[in-house]
Amino acid sequence: MKARKVEKGDSFIQSGERVKSLYVLLQGTCKASYKTASWDLEPGSIVGILECSAENYICNYQAVTDCVLYECEYSGPEDFAKIFAAESKYVSVFFMAAMRRAFFFLRRHEEYLGRAQVYYTFLMGMFQKYEQFCSMYQADVHPFVRIELAKPFVEKNR
Numbered sequence: 771m772k773a774r775k776v777e778k779g780d781s782f783i784q785s786g787e788r789v790k791s792l793y794v795l796l797q798g799t800c801k802a803s804y805k806t807a808s809w810d811l812e813p814g815s816i817v818g819i820l821e822c823s824a825e826n827y828i829c830n831y832q833a834v835t836d837c838v839l840y841e842c843e844y845s846g847p848e849d850f851a852k853i854f855a856a857e858s859k860y861v862s863v864f865f866m867a868a869m870r871r872a873f874f875f876l877r878r879h880e881e882y883l884g885r886a887q888v889y890y891t892f893l894m895g896m897f898q899k900y901e902q903f904c905s906m907y908q909a910d911v912h913p914f915v916r917i918e919l920a921k922p923f924v925e926k927n928r
Contacts, residue, residue: 774841776833783831792844793817798837802829816867893920
């Protein structure tokens, strides 16, 4: 395990690269990007935690500010035992980082769910106005293509 400095603006992990290390972000901020989404990682975050069960990184990582990272060699879940044996304090660091990521994605899920519900309400409202307009002018109602697929989202096992 060793410290690694990354300068502001530098990309240090590219999507598709083989997972070789996980990094504890000690100082600075970096950005994780996946397709059209991105989010910032603050000190205490584990860079690469999302990929710990994959062979390749799924995100691109770039330093938003100058960063100092603590590099932990990693090729599979069995390496957690080596990391924790070498530095037992990292058990809690990894646990807290994993919990922060879980809460982050739960909040993001809630946000997207809210947006989907607003869109569904808008879509159904527009369809009702269309039906009223057709009725008012005695025009035939032609269903929107695939309107039957628009159903309210109902979460189960919440």
